[in-house]
Amino acid sequence: MTKIIFIIFLYTLIIYSQENKGIISIELTNDNSVVIINDSLKFYSSFKKAFPFGDYKLIVKENKNEWGSEFQEYSFTLSEQNNYFDKKFNIDNKVFIDSYPSDAEVTVNDSTIGYTPLSVSLSSQNILITKENYNPQKLISPKEINYVKLESNFVKENKSFLETYLFETLIGTAVALGATAAYFKIQADNKYDEYIKSRDKSLLDQTEKLDLISGTAFGLLQINIGALIYFFLNDN
Template identity: 35%
Template sequence: MKSLIKIIFVFVTSISAYSQDCDSKLLLKTDISNFRVFINDSLEYKDQYEYQLEKGFYNILVMEDSDRWDAGSFSDSFFIDSCETKELILKLSSNVLIDSEPLDVKVFAGDSLLGYTPIIIPKYFNTVTLKKFGYSEREIVIDQRFSKINASLDFIGEAKKENFFDKSLSKVLIGSLITLGAASAYFKLKADDYYDEYLRTGDVKYKDRTNDYDLVSGVTLGLTQINFGFLIYKIFFDN
């Protein structure tokens, strides 16, 4: 009887010891030959398909080892039991660049904000929604054949009316008004100077110069008045 108990004890102890020493195994299956594997954000492997793990919960990230901006990636979480062999079949999802007009458009996957355009996202998102204030929403279907998607949103907001004083025309009109006014005043002063000289000397040539400058002053004054009238019209009547 004692011998039987001893045999049973040795058998149970051996099974217990075996179960404690038994590691779990993770097998990766993928058609990608160059890749890097990150397990729980700390363990890093390269081009390895089989892993010995302890019982527990794991996060795994597999990235194609490439300099291409649309290189594929795969992420998953799993629990592995003692002595279990778990197989993961990886289908690496490449990336897609989403650009838009206008820029800085919000990109949503469901209710989750992924970021703002231009943005690179994995192709495993079947659809995304583009949103921007003042523009119509647009749903984009991710086509696996393309690595870039250009999307345009229709403007539905109220167009901001430009203030007249912010327009180039207003700057031209105001600048012309100032220039013509200054020129008219200058020529009038020159005419007065020559007229004073004519009164002092009686020389007819000063009178002729007075008439010339008076004429030019009158023309520039007339242009100033026309310019001023047009400016008033643009401000108050041309909406």
């Protein structure tokens, strides 16, 4: 008798559990998508399954392999009155595009859709990547992941050495050093003349100091002139 009661109880429990379930039917048009139910169950393809009555949160991510990809979210309740949830998600396959350097403008059919890195629909046509001072790149057949290296179109201005700031600096420095050397040489000669007349040893010391300054300036002037000659002869 006990066995019969247990079997009846078990059968009733099975019937009750079946009666308290609804159906969730999901159709995905993108094989890369993932369906997450209540932040735990994951499905990577279309499905039709029975679930207990209750509240559900459904998240569909466009790309299961891409962190931070776009997603769609739905909340619904399965109950005796609403025991069937049916949804089709028309999600385009996406391709990931990045560039070096990044922050390049991406246009599809002459319309700007954003800046790298970003994802675009695989069905997009005429994908063009542009950035100032770089040659534009066109993606003919985009892959799932695309890394585009942009080539600089910056043209170095070919100036003559005589037109450069370096030439102006060296000329200005040469004039200043020449004037300095001449000035202190004149001062040294004057002090030496005074020394000859007075035989004051302090005047001789001043003469030597002025000669040293004049000689140093003259030495730097020679280096300066040497640099001018070097850059002038190597100017292309």
